[in-house]
Amino acid sequence: MNRRRRKRNITKWLLFLIIPVVVTIIGAGAYVVVNATPGDTLILADYFEIGYDGYNTMGTVRITRNDELLFDDVDIIRLAQKEGLITNKAVANDEYLRFAAGITAMVEPNENLKNGDRFTVSYLYDKELAKLLRINVDASEAEYTVEGLTDATALTADDLFEDIEVKFSGISPNVTMEVVNNSSNPLISTLVFQPEEYKEFYSAGETVRLRCYFNDKERLNDYYYISSPAEECFKDYTVEGTDEYVTALEQIPADIITEAIAEGKKAFVDANEYGVRIFCEAHLVPVYINQKATFRYQTPSIVAAYFKTVNPDEAGKLGNNFNDLDLVYGVNITQADGVTCHCEAVVRFSNFILNKDGTVAYNFSDPSIISASYSNSAIHKNVVTKYEDTYQIEKLELGKY
DSSP: OHHHHHHHHHHHHHHHHHHHHHHHHHHHHHHHHHHHSOSSOEEGGGGEEEEEESOTTSBEEEEEEOHHHHHHHHHHHHHHHHHSSSOOTTSOHHHHHHHHHTOEEEEESOSSBOTTOEEEEEEEOOHHHHHHHTOOEEOOOEEEEOOOOOOOEEEOHHHHHTTEEEEEEEEETEEEEEEEEOOOSTTGGGSEEEESSOOSOBOTTOEEEEEEEOOTTTTBOSSEEEOSOGGGOEEEEEOOSSEEEOOSGGGSOHHHHHHHHHHHGGGOOOTHHHHHHHHHHTTOOOOEETTEEOOEEOOOEEEEEEEEEEOGGGTTOTTOOSEEEEEEEEEEEEOTTSOEEEEEEEEEEEOOEEOTTSOEEOOOSSOOEEEEESOHHHHHHHHTGGGTTTEEEEEOOGGGO
16 A cells, blocks of 8 residues: 555656646747747738729739838848747848849739739749748739729820921021920820931921830820821921022022122222232232332123032031132233233122022122132132032023123
8 A cells, every 4th residue: 555655656746747847848849839930921912012004905004012011021020030949040131132022923914904804913932042031921823803994095196296396497408407396285295206317407398207206105194095106106397488598500590690790890909919929920020119019900801600509418518608609700900010911810609598489699798809810720720620529510601691
């Protein structure tokens, strides 16, 4: 009896000692399990917001990740793991950031959507990294219904250009082009209209193709959309409504040429400007009185005339007039001792303008001699030869004037 009683007492004491130890072990194990992994699962659908672009029948889904919420929740998991009994001490903090940054969403289908259509959003993430970080992830697909797309108004290519104003100014071939977008339409007013081939200057009669430039995102808003593809959105304009520089002799009336010849004779005033050189070319000795030359022009007469128009690729370059009327006069030049020498002199009038109304504008108010020589070949070189590569040259028939 005593032996049995002693056995029972020993068993009681052993149970008394063992039970707390077991409870402690179980509690510690539970603590480890609870603290070794995060308490919440990342449900990826919670971190993406759904929106729509476009209009009814041509809509697309816009899906935006809520980075602030996502990164905060991943960081909570990181902190919870660092404070647990069993921690991820070997895992760098930036691995959690890399994991969060790599979460993406895909939409299918995502074009030509209309209200009532169904679409599915699926989620992608780095599974190996999630396992390493001991993060539980719910990447279940989510299905949604399209709603709220507006019924937009279609705009044709003609609609785009209805309120586009093209202004030409200047004198051809130095005409500049200005494009003004006067549209009040909320879509058209934001679009870019530019010449297909930009040039600094244009010529009268030239055709300029104006294009409307936009990308797929810019071709629509909540109320309007462009029904034509970008490559079909253009309009041709003709450069007109401006004055232009005369480009052919036939554009100048005969009476203006006659007037030019008469006005050119008024340039023969100061013979001393060229007299010494001309006498030297003729091997004559100039005479001076009080150390001044004594040359005088006698009555000039027209002997030749040329009308020159600059080539298009040379127009506007430094030193090039758009057109020139070169009048060559024969004239005697004499000095105080009565010695006389014949020479040729050139008077030039430039930049005749053909006005919009068909009249010709010109300026004969200040005629001057640009070249004079005893040598006819020198005059021909200065008037014709040196311009053959840059100008179109017409010789006038003087009998008409």
